[in-house]
Amino acid sequence: MIDIKEKSKCCGCTACKNICPVNAIKMIEDDEGFLYPKVDQKICINCGLCEKVCPITNKLNLKNEMQKAYVVNNKDDQVRMESTSGGAFTAIAEYVISKNGVVFGATFDDEFYVHHTYVENKEELGKFRGSKYVQSDVKECFKETKNFLDSGRLVCFSGTPCQIQGLKKYLQYEYENLITVDVVCRAVPSPLVLKKYIEYQKIKLNVDKFNAIAFRNKEKYGYKYSTMTLKSDNNSYYQGVETDPYLRAFFKNYSDRPACFDCKFRNPNRVSDFTIWDCFTIGEICKELDDNKGTTRVIVHNKKAIEIFNEIKNKFNYEEISMDVATNNVKELKTAPIPNEKRNEFFNDIRILPPDKFFEKYFPDSIKVKVERRIRKIFVHTTLYNKLKKVAKKLINK
Ligand SMILES: Cc1cc2nc3c(=O)[nH]c(=O)nc-3n(C[C@H](O)[C@H](O)[C@H](O)COP(=O)(O)OP(=O)(O)OC[C@H]3O[C@@H](n4cnc5c(N)ncnc54)[C@H](O)[C@@H]3O)c2cc1C
Ligand code: SF4
Ligand code: SF4
Ligand code: SF4
Structure with a gap:
């Protein structure tokens, strides 16, 4: 039967849970907010089907004869x-x-x-x-x-x-x-990080409820600078990959x-x-x-x-x-992301710190972030934007 010893060996696809003929497998949330299969040994009949269907432990059958x-x-x-x-x-x-x-x-x-x-x-x-x-x-x-x-x-x-x-x-x-x-x-990313982020933005933007969330909204800055967007009855938030804490956590490999x-x-x-x-x-x-x-x-x-x-x-x-x-x-x-060196600390803190303290600890609104945001607002609709972004990053990182 499926027994997850290393978390990197389970992508959470649910094939094992769905195949089990006696419903002995439940997907249970771990400390980081990801779902992993757990077998109820009292129900399991040891048929082995769950192991047979796991796409991680079984060989992939890739046959793309005419792409x-x-x-x-x-x-x-x-x-x-x-x-x-x-x-x-x-x-x-x-x-x-x-x-x-x-x-x-x-x-x-x-x-x-x-x-x-x-x-x-x-x-x-x-x-x-x-x-x-x-x-x-x-x-x-x-x-x-x-x-x-x-x-x-x-x-x-x-x-x-x-x-x-x-x-x-x-x-x-x-x-x-x-x-x-x-x-x-x-x-x-982990669903727990998104949940925490929504709580954080409710506090920050002073809203009770969001009507819509989009991770890549194009309406303000177009496709090439699509933004994390949160909409409520009286507020719309648009921030890009360099300044929004959720996208920063994703693209810096924390979550x-x-x-x-x-x-x-x-x-x-x-x-x-x-x-x-x-x-x-x-x-x-x-x-x-x-x-x-x-x-x-x-x-x-x-x-x-x-x-x-x-x-x-x-x-x-x-x-x-x-x-x-x-x-x-x-x-x-071709290449997998490398976990951020603070990833473990990040996931330890997520259950301890309140939402505002948590996101501000890892993703402070620093001078670098403020400069980036200002540059984007001024130049994003021009072809100069990408060039200036590179120059600004170099200057800030010096
Ligand atoms: C988690 C994730 C990571 C991605 N990473 C990259 C990347 O690194 N580089 C890149 O070029 N493109 C990436 N993409 C793909 C890209 O964001 C677009 O989905 C793709 O360009 C297709 O866009 P579309 O306009 O044709 O369709 P869209 O209308 O955008 O289609 C969305 C499709 O994605 C599926 N989908 C949405 N969210 C999820 C989810 N959480 N899990 C499973 N399926 C989902 C929907 O069911 C639908 O089929 C990623 C997509 C996802 C969901
Ligand atoms: S990178 Fe995408 S395809 Fe690969 S394990 Fe993660 S979710 Fe699955
Ligand atoms: S061995 Fe069979 S019965 Fe046991 S958990 Fe796996 S699929 Fe279910
Ligand atoms: S089939 Fe394998 S990868 Fe998919 S949820 Fe079960 S153990 Fe994880």
Whole structure:
């Protein structure tokens, strides 16, 4: 039976929990706020299925016989604005819905807890749009996916590479009616850090409740400087990666799951049908598509995905590119982040310090942060911004 001795050996995909025939496995939150499987030995019948489906301990079966790569912008501007990059995911999902299919993805609940669920109509797809930079709780979704597949429905399951690999191991069968979409994934932060951050921002911004949270909102500064955004009835907060404490924790590798530092899914070859991710360098790849509203890089990994792409390509302004151009210099496909040297201290403090003390200890509003914020406000809409940012960083770090 599954017994997690090293946290880096569990990505929390839930395949083991979903496969257990006697429901002996529960996903339990650890001190850092991540879910790990725990077996109730009194119920376990030692069938071994949980170990068999684990995507971390079992060999990956990567077979991408005919990959093609594209950069795409969804022609629907509203979809694109609500999506993280170019809105590729929505076009794939709409195709599935148009065939009376079911789409699984990550959404918020009322308390901004991120979890997987499914939708069966186009109007509800909006809840999946936009990357939630926190680990999504898959709950019972693998079982629900199998039920839909067995009933003959077309199913699209979207998620991180480890979730897709976990789903495939759980299903143990290549369903023709399953379409999988994974993202290129840097890492997933802890849901506990997001919870604490929301408490912190309620205090700081003096609001009782947020109506919306977006980790990569484009409305104020465009795609290339998308911001963490919090909206309440009378307040809107927009801060970028250098100044917002939640994004700083993520990109400085404080808040990520241990398995992400040793991720075995970091590879351009996948078990999924589609892989989607950002394209900030679209200006160098295809100038005509560069309008700062967001572009998705898409790899289609097999014949089924190529056929679907051909059916939906009229929804995009797009360009076919080589696999080399698509994947060169994409460090998230090749190297794992290195844990911040203060990561342990950070997670010790999270349960002890009040929200304001906690975030201000690790992410103070220092002179460096203030300078960065000021530079961004003045220059972000000009081409000078990136150049000035580099110069300012050099000066500050001297
Ligand atoms: C945790 C995470 C880390 C990422 N890291 C990188 C990176 O390092 N580099 C990079 O270029 N791109 C990264 N991406 C991908 C990128 O943010 C966009 O998702 C991608 O560009 C597709 O955008 P889109 O406009 O086509 O679709 P969108 O409409 O933005 O699609 C969102 C899709 O992501 C899924 N999703 C959202 N949040 C989660 C979550 N927490 N867990 C699982 N699935 C989720 C939804 O179900 C949906 O399928 C990451 C995404 C996530 C979720
Ligand atoms: S060995 Fe079988 S019964 Fe025991 S926890 Fe694993 S799947 Fe469940
Ligand atoms: S990686 Fe997935 S299958 Fe393996 S132990 Fe963790 S939750 Fe279970
Ligand atoms: S970095 Fe790897 S282990 Fe972590 S969530 Fe992404 S795919 Fe899973």
